[in-house]
Amino acid sequence: MTANPRIKDMALQDRPRERLVADGADALDNASLLAILLRTGVQGYSAIHCAQQLLAKFQSLEALARASLDELRAVKGVGRDKAVTLKAAFTLARRMAEELQREAPVLDTPERVAELLREENRAYEVETLQALLLNARHRLIRVEKICQGTLDTLLAHPREVFRPAIVAKAAAIVLAHNHPSGDPTPSEADIKVTRDLIRAGQLLKIEVLDHVILGRATQERPRDYVSLRELGYFYT
Numbered sequence: 001m002t003a004n005p006r007i008k009d010m011a012l013q014d015r016p017r018e019r020l021v022a023d024g025a026d027a028l029d030n031a032s033l034l035a036i037l038l039r040t041g042v043q044g045y046s047a048i049h050c051a052q053q054l055l056a057k058f059q060s061l062e063a064l065a066r067a068s069l070d071e072l073r074a075v076k077g078v079g080r081d082k083a084v085t086l087k088a089a090f091t092l093a094r095r096m097a098e099e100l101q102r103e104a105p106v107l108d109t110p111e112r113v114a115e116l117l118r119e120e121n122r123a124y125e126v127e128t129l130q131a132l133l134l135n136a137r138h139r140l141i142r143v144e145k146i147c148q149g150t151l152d153t154l155l156a157h158p159r160e161v162f163r164p165a166i167v168a169k170a171a172a173i174v175l176a177h178n179h180p181s182g183d184p185t186p187s188e189a190d191i192k193v194t195r196d197l198i199r200a201g202q203l204l205k206i207e208v209l210d211h212v213i214l215g216r217a218t219q220e221r222p223r224d225y226v227s228l229r230e231l232g233y234f235y236t
Helices: 016-023 030-038 047-058 061-066 069-073 080-103 110-122 158-167 188-204
Strands: 128-134 140-148 172-178 207-214 225-227
Touching (some): 030 047, 030 080, 047 061, 061 080, 110 128, 110 140, 110 172, 110 207, 110 225, 128 158, 158 188
Parallel strands (some): 172 207
Antiparallel strands (some): 128 140, 207 225
């Protein structure tokens, strides 16, 4: 049998675990990531060799994820425990993808933004500026609370608004805040801050899609929010 390199024989900086710690998981190829899951080789096969054999046999990660325990164990060097580890890892990955797809709403209208934020914002006693970080398809990455102000004043610096968007690699953001008075009509300060942030987003290539202000519905005002884009304030 042809000898194959063992992880413990590699230079320390070349070992998959050490490379992941030093450079991050994205720096590793698929074989190295699989080798970390496999941990050690068996029957004279190294973890790296087993990982390479798995990729050669199944051709893609999708096919590998669909493989049964018996199909995984048929690869030399992959015993029952390693097959179980791989099956568990791929099952968790699939469930995470389903969870993200199920829980990440598309926020392409002010109505959907209001539906997402309404209940939480009702509890705020002071104005609270939030940034909804979105991917390129306008799916929510997360809601970031930026700052809180007095009952009628918010001070928002572009640096504080866009820092979490840059870290999250967001393609766009939606601004939102509450008016504790219940009247969602934008103030002059709301309009000015919005325009300043639109300009900052243009420089950073992160689009500001809207600014939604949440209040309370009344008989005269059945909608409890306003959209500054709908009101025509989205020009700079």
